[in-house]
Each structure stands twice: as C-alpha cells, then as structure tokens.
Amino acid sequence: MGNKQKLKFEFMRGFVAIAIAIAVAFIFIxxxxxxxxxxxxxxxxxxxxxNGALNVSSILTILGRMTPIIFTGLAVCVMFSANQxxxxxxxxxxxxxxxxxxxxxxxxxxxxxxxxxxxxxxAVVGGLLMLIPAIAKVKLNASEMVCSLMLNYVVLYVxxxxxxxxxxxxxxxxxxxxxxxxxxxxxxxxxGTELTWGFVIAIIATILVGFFMYRTRWGxxxxxxxxxxxxxxxxxxxxxxxxxxxxxxxxxxxxMGGAIEVLGRYNTFLWKDLPGYxxxxxTVAILAKNNPxxxxxxxxxxxYLNRGCELMSIYASVPAEMIDIIQAVIFLFFAAEQxxxxxxxxxxxxxxxxxxxxxxxxxAVEGGNA
Amino acid sequence: xxxxxxxxxxxxxxxxxIIRITSPILFAALAAVVAEKAGVTNIGLEGIMMISALxxxxxxxxxxxxxxxxxxxxxxGIILALIIGIFxxxxxxxxxxxxxxxxxxxxxxxxFLLYLFTGLKGNTASxxxxxxxxxxxxxxxxxxxxxxGPIFSGHSILTYVAFILVFLxxxxxxxTAIGLQIRAVGENSNAADSVGISVLKIQYIALxxxxxxxxxxxxxxxxxxxxxxxxxxxxxxxxxxxxAQAMGQGEPLGTMFASLFFGFASALGxxxxxxxxxxxxxxxxxxxxATIIGLILYAATQVRRVKRVKNNGKKKxxxxx
Numbered sequence: 207m208g209n210k211q212k213l214k215f216e217f218m219r220g221f222v223a224i225a226i227a228i229a230v231a232f233i234f235i236x237x238x239x240x241x242x243x244x245x246x247x248x249x250x251x252x253x254x255x256x257n258g259a260l261n262v263s264s265i266l267t268i269l270g271r272m273t274p275i276i277f278t279g280l281a282v283c284v285m286f287s288a289n290q291x292x293x294x295x296x297x298x299x300x301x302x303x304x305x306x307x308x309x310x311x312x313x314x315x316x317x318x319x320x321x322x323x324x325x326x327x328x329a330v331v332g333g334l335l336m337l338i339p340a341i342a343k344v345k346l347n348a349s350e351m352v353c354s355l356m357l358n359y360v361v362l363y364v365x366x367x368x369x370x371x372x373x374x375x376x377x378x379x380x381x382x383x384x385x386x387x388x389x390x391x392x393x394x395x396x397x398g399t400e401l402t403w404g405f406v407i408a409i410i411a412t413i414l415v416g417f418f419m420y421r422t423r424w425g426x427x428x429x430x431x432x433x434x435x436x437x438x439x440x441x442x443x444x445x446x447x448x449x450x451x452x453x454x455x456x457x458x459x460x461x462m463g464g465a466i467e468v469l470g471r472y473n474t475f476l477w478k479d480l481p482g483y484x485x486x487x488x489t490v491a492i493l494a495k496n497n498p499x500x501x502x503x504x505x506x507x508x509x510y511l512n513r514g515c516e517l518m519s520i521y522a523s524v525p526a527e528m529i530d531i532i533q534a535v536i537f538l539f540f541a542a543e544q545x546x547x548x549x550x551x552x553x554x555x556x557x558x559x560x561x562x563x564x565x566x567x568x569x570a571v572e573g574g575n576a
Numbered sequence: 577x578x579x580x581x582x583x584x585x586x587x588x589x590x591x592x593x594i595i596r597i598t599s600p601i602l603f604a605a606l607a608a609v610v611a612e613k614a615g616v617t618n619i620g621l622e623g624i625m626m627i628s629a630l631x632x633x634x635x636x637x638x639x640x641x642x643x644x645x646x647x648x649x650x651x652x653g654i655i656l657a658l659i660i661g662i663f664x665x666x667x668x669x670x671x672x673x674x675x676x677x678x679x680x681x682x683x684x685x686x687x688f689l690l691y692l693f694t695g696l697k698g699n700t701a702s703x704x705x706x707x708x709x710x711x712x713x714x715x716x717x718x719x720x721x722x723x724x725g726p727i728f729s730g731h732s733i734l735t736y737v738a739f740i741l742v743f744l745x746x747x748x749x750x751x752t753a754i755g756l757q758i759r760a761v762g763e764n765s766n767a768a769d770s771v772g773i774s775v776l777k778i779q780y781i782a783l784x785x786x787x788x789x790x791x792x793x794x795x796x797x798x799x800x801x802x803x804x805x806x807x808x809x810x811x812x813x814x815x816x817x818x819x820a821q822a823m824g825q826g827e828p829l830g831t832m833f834a835s836l837f838f839g840f841a842s843a844l845g846x847x848x849x850x851x852x853x854x855x856x857x858x859x860x861x862x863x864x865x866a867t868i869i870g871l872i873l874y875a876a877t878q879v880r881r882v883k884r885v886k887n888n889g890k891k892k893x894x895x896x897x
Contacts (some may be wrong), residue, residue: 238692291672338868348875349822351619351672355815356864356871363861371855485683488676525691530684534677541674542667 208557215553216495219546223539227532234531238524245522249514252521263399264513270400271509272502273470274299276408277463278487279494279501280415281456286488287419287496288452289432290343294354295460295484297361298335300477302328302461303468304365307475308373310390311383320389325407325465332461333454335361340453344446350453362480369475382476392470402470409502411459416498418455428452460484489533492541508533584847591727593846598839599731599738600625600801603793604817605824605831606738606745607786612826613749614782615762619675620660621790622814623682628653628794630686633700633805634693636708645708646734646795653791654784661783665776679814687807699806700798710734710800732800734792739832741789746828748785758782790814812864819867823874834870841866 231249239245253264278295285292306328315323339353375384392402419425427448430438439445463483468475486508493504512529519526539545584590604621611618628649636645656678664671690696694703710732719729749755760768761778769775793813798805816838824831845859 234688234692293676342868342872342875346872346875346879348871349818352815352819352822353868353871355812356819356867359812359864360861360868363857363864367855367857367861370857485676485680488673489680492673525688525697527684527687527691530680531688534680534685537677537680538663538669538674539667541669542663544666544668 211553211557215550218549220493220540222546223536223542226539227535230535231528231532234528235518235524239518239522241522245518245524248518248521249511252517253510253513264517266396266399266401268506268509268513269405270402270471271512272505273402273404273408274463274467274481274483275486275490275508276412276502276505277466278460278483279490279505280411280487280498281459281463282484282487282491283494283496283498283501284415284419284428284452284459285456286491287432288428288449289435290340290449290453290456291351292336292339292354292453292456293351293484293488294336294339294357294361295456295487296480296482297354297358297484298332298457298460299464299467299481299483300365301335301361302332302464303477303481304369304464304475305331306465307383307386307468310386310469311373314387315389317389320387321392321469324390324469325392325462328465329458329462332457332459332464334457335461336453336457337450340450343453344449358480358484366478369478373475375474380476381478382474385474386469386472390469391473392466394470400471402466404466404470407466408463411462412498412502415455415459415501419498424448424451460487486533489537492537580851581844581848585844588723588726590843590847592730593843594836594839595727595731595735596801596839597842597846598835599735600793600796601813601817601820601838602738602742602832602835603734603796604790604814605820605835606741606828607789607793608817608821609824609826609828609831610745610749610758610782610789611786612821613762614758614779615765616661616664616671616779616783617675617818618657618660618783618786618790619672619818620656620678620682620814621675621786621793621817622810622812623675623679624653624656624787624790625794625797625810625814626682626686627656627678627689628791629798629809630690630700630794630805632791632795633703633708633798636799637700637703637705640705640707642708642710642799645799646710646792649795649799650788650791653787653789653794655787657783657787657790658780660787661780665779682810683807686805690805699804701804701806703804708799709803710795732796734796734800737792738796741792742828742832745789749828754778754781790817793817816863816867819871823870825874837870838863838867 232246235245235249236242252261253268254261256264278299281295306324309324309327310320335357338357339350342348342353343350369383370381373383374381392404395401395403395405419429427438427443428451430443431445431448435445460483464481467483490501490504490508493507494500511532515526515529518524518528604625607621608618631652632645632649635648636642639645660671660674660678663669663674687698690700694700696702712730713733713736715729719725749759757768757773757778758781760773761775765775768778794810797809797813802809817835820831820834820838823834841863845862848854848859849856
C-alpha cells in the first residue's frame with residue numbers, strides 16, 4: 207500500500223473510531239437526558255455556536271483548556287515513542303504546579319522574569335521526579351509503569367501534607383495557599399478568559415518536540431528504541447541513557463504544563479487531588495499517533511468534547527463524567543492496530559489487482575509493438 | 577514515640593486490621609498473578625475493581641442478597657477483562673493502553689453509570705437494605721483461642737475466600753492442565769503454539785480469571801470495607817496489586833506475603849493517623865513509598881542474582897579450560 211493510501215486508510219479508521227464513540231455517547235444521552243436534542247446540541251454545537259452566533263468566550267475557553275493537555279500529550283508522546291510506559295504524568299503536573307506556586311507566592315522577582323523562573327523550576331522538578339522510575343528501570347530493570355503509578359500517589363500525599371500543614375492560608379474556608387504575587391502570573395492573551403500566553407508556549411513546545419523527535423540524533427534514537435530495542439542496542443546506540451532522557455523530557459514537559467496551568471488559570475494553589483491531565487495526555491498522544499505535530503489537534507478535539515460535556519451537565523443535567531466513557535471508547539478503537547483490518551486487506555487487494563491489470567495491459571501493448 | 581508505635585503494633589486489633597486491609601489487595605494481586613503468568617499485563621485491575629465494586633453494591637441493593645451482589649461483581653469483572661482481551665488480543669491494541677481505557681471508565685465513567693442507573697451523584701451511601709453487605713464469620717473453635725481468635729476470626733466471608741484463593745490459584749497454576757498451558761503460554765507463546773495450545777484461548781481464560789478475581793476485590797471494597805461505593809473507593813489498590821505481583825515474583829504465595837506487607841504498611845498508617853505529631857497525609861503515603869522501595873529492592877536483588885549466575889558460569893568456563 208502506498209503512503210498516500212495508508213494515510214487515507216488511517217484517516218478513515220480514525221473517523222470511524224470517533225464516530226463509534228459519538229454513537230455510544232448518543233445512546234447514553236438518549237437513555238439519561240430529559241431532553242436529548244438539547245443535550246446533543248450542548249455537546250456538539252454549543253461549544254462554538256450559541257444562539258446563532260459564534261460563542262467566542264467558549265471558543266477561547268476551549269483554547270485555554272488545550273494548554274495543559276498539549277504539554278502532557280507531548281510528554282506521553284516522547285515517553286511512549288521510546289516504549290516507556292511511564293504513567294507519572296499526573297504526579298509531575300501536580301508537583302510542577304505546586305513548586306511553581308510556592309515560588310510565585312514567596313519569592314518576589316521582576317515582573318518579566320518571575321513566571322519564567324517559576325515555570326522553569328516547575329519543569330526541572332518534573333524532570334527530577336521522573337528520574338526515579340527511569341533510573342530504576344535502566345539500572346535495575348524495575349517496571350517503570352508500577353513505579354510511576356506509585357509515584358503519583360506519593361507526590362499527591364506529600365503535596366497535600368505541605369499544602370494543608372505548612373503553606374495553607376488559614377483565613378480561607380477551603381484548603382489553599384496564599385495568593386500568587388501579581389508579577390508571577392502567566393498573562394492572559396485575552397483578558398477575562400482562560401486563554402493565556404501559556405497557549406503560545408505550548409505551541410512552541412510542540413514545534414520544538416517535533417524538531418527534536420524527527421530532526422535530531424536523540425529523537426531518532428528514541429524512536430528506534432521504541433521500534434526495536436535490541437536492534438538499537440546492538441547497533442551501538444546508548445539505549446540506557448536515552449531511555450532515561452526520554453522520561454526526563456516527559457517529566458520536564460508535564461512539570462512545565464502544570465506550572466503554566468497553575469500560574470495562568472488560578473490565583474492560588476488549590477488542587478486537592480491529582481488533576482487528571484496526565485491521563486488525558488495519554489488519550490491525546492494516542493489520538494495523535496505519537497506524532498508531536500498532531501498533538502495540538504488531538505488536544506483541541508478532547509478540549510472541545512470536554513467543553514461539550516461540561517455544557518451538557520449545566521444545561522441538560524447529563525453528568526460531565528460521560529467524557530471519560532467517550533474517551534475510553536475512542537482510546538480503545540484508535541489504538542487498535544487490527545481494527546478494520548479487513549477493509550485494509552480489501553484496499554490492498556484492490557490496488558494490487560489494478561496494478562497487475564495495468565502491467566498486463568502494458569505488456570500486451572509492448573507485445574503488439576514488437 | 578517508638579514505644580508508642582510498638583505498643584500499637586503488638587495488639588490483636590492491629591493484626592485484625594492488617595488482614596482486613598490486605599484482602600482486597602490480595603484479590604487484585606492474585607488477578608495480576610494469573611494474567612501475568614499467561615504473558616498478559618492487566619493494568620486495568622484498578623478500573624475493574626472500581627466498576628465491579630459499583631455493580632456489586634447495586635445488584636445487592638436491588639435484590640437485597642449480598643451473594644447476588646458478589647456474583648454480579650464477578651460477572652462484571654469477567655466481562656471487563658474480556659473487553660480488554662478482545663481489544664488487546666484480537667484488535668491488537670497495546671494491552672497497557674486497553675487497561676488504561678478501562679481505568680478511565682473506572683475513575684470517571686462510574687460516576688456517570690451510577691447516575692444513569694440510580695440518579696445518585698458520587699456515592700451510594702443512601703442505598704441501604706438489610707442483607708446487602710457481606711456477612712462476618714466467626715470461626716467456631718478458633719474464635720475462643722486468645723490472641724489468634726481476635727486476629728483471625730470475625731472477618732468478612734470474602735476475606736477467607738481471598739486467602740483460600742491463594743492456595744486455589746497455586747493449584748490452578750501448578751496442578752492442573754490449564755495451569756500448565758497458562759504457564760507455557762506466558763513462558764514462550766510460540767513454543768506453546770507449536771505443541772497445539774491455542775494461545776489466544778488460554779490468554780482469554782487467564783484474563784477472565786483475573787477479571788473474576790479483581791471483581792471479588794471490588795465487591796469486598798464496596799460491600800464490606802467501605803460499606804458503600806464512592807469515587808475514591810479503590811484508591812490505587814489495583815496498582816498496588818501490580819506491585820505486589822512484581823515483588824512476589826509472580827508466585828501466589830510470594831504475592832500473598834507482598835500483599836501482607838502492603839497491608840501492614842497501610843494498617844500502620846491508619847493507626848498513626850490518630851497520633852500526635854504525625855501528618856495524616858504523609859502517613860497515607862507510606863504504602864506507596866513502601867511499594868517503590870520494595871520494588872526497587874526486589875529488582876536490585878534480581879539484578880545481583882543474574883550477575884552471580886553469570887559470574888559462576890564464567891568461572892566454570894575458566895575452570896573447564
């Protein structure tokens with residue numbers, strides 16, 4: 207099958223997967239909504255168009271919500287490309303956000319510099335955390351998956367300890383820190399919305415990660431390890447170092463995402479549970495087929511659905527958690543290599559037959575000439 | 577302070593709570609053992625426990641028989657594991673991703689499913705009928721023995737099932753034909769295939785068993801441990817079970833000891849929570865930190881063992897020359 211054919215098939219398959227997920231959503235909506243038509247309207251149309259006009263504030267919200275999941279999506283993308291099933295995205299997002307928040311509250315700095323320092327430190331913390339599962343994997347062959355899952359909970363409880371026992375603002379009703387210094391906030395791109403300049407940083411990060419994965423030796427090694435680790439080892443690549451590198455990059459990206467999200471969206475640190483961006487990042491990376499440049503589009507799709515589910519829960523009393531079921535269905539079908547394999551088979555057979563017929567014709571023509 | 581902790585550990589109620597906390601982890605860890613033996617990693621344990629815990633409570637509430645709830649939870653567990661199987665084995669989704677998808681449904685989707693079936697949001701605390709929780713069992717003679725009685729008697733019926741299952745899973749894996757096939761498939765699926773074992777069928781069976789076991793774990797959580805279902809009910813126990821399986825070297829007995837270790841760490845955490853000068857949050861982190869350390873220590877011993885075997889081999893070679 208030619209490259210073009212392959213791409214066409216992949217698109218078709220992705221489309222069918224999404225269609226199945228939406229169909230599942232329809233079924234659930236018809237069972238549980240009082241007014242299914244209204245619920246569907248909320249899910250699909252209202253995020254961008256309401257009352258016949260473009261819903262600008264909702265569109266900007268969607269763009270704003272894309273920011274953290276672009277970062278975690280990129281992080282997962284790099285780690286999964288090297289076949290490292292590191293699932294500590296959740297923990298590193300929270301850790302990056304928390305450390306950045308502390309710097310934003312307690313360390314006064316110049317206006318332009320402050321958020322930059324906070325974000326960079328958040329990124330470094332994320333990267334350092336990932337060293338634990340990465341080194342355990344490379345040096346001791348301990349499962350990075352189990353290790354990273356445990357790490358999430360350790361990070362959660364340690365942060366909760368510091369949040370509620372050390373840094374809590376006692377004057378507030380709920381557990382939260384003191385407000386950030388004004389200088390530390392990631393500025394809004396459009397005032398009064400959730401869209402911050404973090405979105406631009408996310409897009410820049412996408413381009414950088416794309417360049418790294420496809421245009422540098424390190425990126426090539428990461429992808430090679432993902433395809434065949436033994437081959438990479440025997441052809442002299444430094445597999446161990448690159449496996450660690452891939453997970454550290456993952457940690458840096460998600461730590462950065464956490465920092466930007468916290469400083470851009472909130473005035474104070476108030477996460478009391480793992481934020482969920484790590485898992486959403488996995489869905490995003492699957493949708494993007496581990497291609498960094500496709501991550502923003504996948505993130506847009508998920509953010510759109512998320513917004514739709516949110517509106518649906520407000521206006522049509524369908525719980526917003528339906529998004530998780532939709533995500534799971536898309537996830538399963540998108541990652542299924544053999545899904546629609548019969549159709550692919552048919553496409554290949556058809557193409558080959560056409561080629562054969564063409565060759566025979568040519569041969570016949572040549573025969574006639576001679 | 578140490579004295580305080582010691583005086584706490586050496587009580588019968590502490591022993592009792594270790595067993596109580598270990599049971600759900602043990603169910604899921606045994607589920608991981610069976611799946612891993614067949615060469616499939618079932619990371620969806622967390623989600624399966626979550627969903628079957630929900631349906632266990634619902635079935636028990638609807639029928640007001642606890643055993644219907646337990647059977648319902650097991651059936652739901654099997655169905656979910658087979659869904660993972662169909663996607664992973666037939667449609668070639670990476671099995672870890674298939675498991676993560678089930679976990680997604682488990683974490684958020686359950687809230688939606690709960691609303692769909694009952695109209696409730698977030699927990700089932702308001703759903704109570706007599707007879708829907710699994711009964712506690714007092715073991716006749718054991719009960720009256722001092723020390724042992726209060727520790728081992730008076731647990732939920734499912735607790736005893738969990739520990740009996742350790743033995744049953746061992747029998748299944750090492751004393752039955754199907755167990756041999758499961759191990760053969762996990763060891764080398766090509767070799768197993770070449771002697772006529774249907775690899776896919778065996779992997780489906782192993783996944784089904786692992787789904788049933790984690791379904792029991794879910795039922796234990798919602799129908800005994802927490803007495804109702806809520807969104808944070810499983811709290812990573814499915815993941816801890818994976819760690820227990822790894823530390824127990826994939827063997828039923830070793831996995832039981834690893835699970836008991838986590839049970840011990842959690843029980844200690846629970847006890848320390850009430851004490852002065854301890855942060856309840858840091859104490860909650862203990863089992864997870866213990867898991868990471870345990871996993872790393874276990875992996876380190878494995879690496880050293882491999883090195884020793886290699887060195888011995890080299891020595892022998894040198895001597896032979």
